[in-house]
Amino acid sequence: MTDSDIIRRGIEPYFLTIKGIVVHGYKRGRMIGYPTANLGDIKTKGEYSDLKDGTYAGFCHISPKKECSYEHSVIYPCLVSIGTNPTFNGTSTVPKTIEVHICHIFPEEFYGQNLSVCLTSFIRPIVHFSSIDELKKTITLDKEYFLDHQADIMREKRSEIMKGLFE
Numbered sequence: 001m002t003d004s005d006i007i008r009r010g011i012e013p014y015f016l017t018i019k020g021i022v023v024h025g026y027k028r029g030r031m032i033g034y035p036t037a038n039l040g041d042i043k044t045k046g047e048y049s050d051l052k053d054g055t056y057a058g059f060c061h062i063s064p065k066k067e068c069s070y071e072h073s074v075i076y077p078c079l080v081s082i083g084t085n086p087t088f089n090g091t092s093t094v095p096k097t098i099e100v101h102i103c104h105i106f107p108e109e110f111y112g113q114n115l116s117v118c119l120t121s122f123i124r125p126i127v128h129f130s131s132i133d134e135l136k137k138t139i140t141l142d143k144e145y146f147l148d149h150q151a152d153i154m155r156e157k158r159s160e161i162m163k164g165l166f167e
Contacts, residue, residue: 017116020039021115022038022039023040023111024038029101036100038100052125053096053126055080055142056120056121056123057123057142057153058078058121058161059117060116061075061116062115075161075162076102077103077147079100079146080099080100080117081097082126083126084096100115124142
């Protein structure tokens with residue numbers, strides 16, 4: 001698929017919870033202005049085997065290794081890339097990664113913390129971009145599109161999102 005073949009499919013409903021520990025990645029997201037929290041030791045609720053590579057939107061919660069109740073928690077909108085990063089890795093066989101771009105600026109890093117992500121929408125399939133600038137432009141559009149709709153999604157699906165993040 002080339003850059004010109006990308007068709008914005010809109011936000012398709014989706015629901016899956018992914019939980020893991022934030023681990024060090026290659027820091028490519030940080031280098032292009034979209035830092036990500038990379039998940040390791042992944043646990044899912046839902047049908048993970050059918051999860052297609054692509055960009056998803058959702059909401060997340062970061063917590064220390066101890067239990068935390070949702071009444072005292074902050075939920076952040078996020079974009080999630082699931083796949084093999086073909087723009088950086090070409091056609092080589094590399095492990096699939098789950099990278100979460102949280103739409104918030106944090107004052108410090110949170111490696112080793114628990115991260116729960118509730119995917120609410122599939123935005124687009126994974127694509128090999130011809131340049132980093134094309135990738136950045138598309139991520140910007142993905143983020144703008146989701147942030148324009150995230151309040152509606154949270155209002156409509158709040159109980160399912162909270163249940164996914166905290167159960």
